[in-house]
Amino acid sequence: MGTTQLETVPEPKYWHLKTVLSEALDSEFAVGEILPNERELAARFGVARATLRQALEQLELEGRLQRRRGVGTTVAPPRVGVAVADPGPAWPGADGTADTWQPVDGGEAIPPAAVAELLNVAPDRPVHVVRRTRMSRSQPLAAELLYVPAESLPGLSSIDAPTGAARARVILRELQRLELESRDQAVELGSARADDARELDRLPGAPVLVVTTRYRAQGRTAAVAVATYRADTCRLTFGDTGGGVRLLAG
Structure with missing residues (x-):
């Protein structure tokens, strides 16, 4: 990897450096290879x-690099698109869907303020919470928290519900007893929080890509899911299949 004169270029230094590094990744480094440390590269x-x-950071955002705890910065493999969103409206975990999320834990917790507002519940009121994970090629792809107010599952209190994944x-089974009326999604770019980073x-x-899904039943918001996807392994496509935005991952 050679040096380059960055002072004479009109574009930002980091952007031009990103281009030079990207070219070097194609010609000098193999997938999975660890890059020199920051001090060496900067010098x-x-x-x-x-x-x-x-x-x-820009190359990581574009999926060219991966940074892992205890490993360093490595060259990322090419992204191969695989649909991870259900083709049509369905409750999470519903049978017969392309849902490959794995339930990890279930319980009660106070939701974030933005989620409480979507659910139309008091900010300090606990709701049912399901934590799920998604794996791809033995690597963590996404983590999700599903929030369900008590009003959506009135019969759950009478069930001797176990703890953990059970x-x-x-909670997922009881939610599927409701007739789903609609489902809408919003996608935004974010930064991994400590909990997200640990799971992913x-x-x-x-x-990361944060996908918020709102499920409506009985004329109101019955559940809200907040899924955090690794931005280095996911890309978005827009199709005319009626499903709107499809989330793809590699």
Whole structure:
């Protein structure tokens, strides 16, 4: 990987450095290979480490690099699109869907303020929560928290619900007893929080895609799911299949 004169280019230094690094990834590095540390790269290109970090973060956002705890920055494999969203409206965990999420835990918790507003519940009122994970090629792809107010599952209190993953399955089963009227989704770019980073094997602050899904039944919002996807393995496509946005992952 050679040096380059960055001072004479009109575009931002980090952007030009990103282009140079991208070309080097194609010609000099193999998939999975660990890049030199930041100090070596910054010295080689004659830039500040802050500039280098901006370039690396952009390449990570584009799926060219992966940063892992205890490993370092490695060259990411090519992304191969695989649909991860259900083709039509369905409750999470419904039989006969393309749902490959695995329930991890279930219980009660106070939802984030934004979720409480979507559910139209008091900010300090606990709701049922299901935690699920999604794996791809033995690697964590996404983590999801599903929030369900008590009003949506009036019969759950009379059920001797177990704990952990078994309780999560009970909540999902009871939710499917409702007639789903509609489902809408919103996607935004975010940064991995500590909990997300731990579950997704990422560094805190790594780019993620946050998909918020609102499920409506009985004329109101019956549940809200907040799924956090690794941005380095996911891409979005827009189709005319009637499903709107489809989330693809590699």
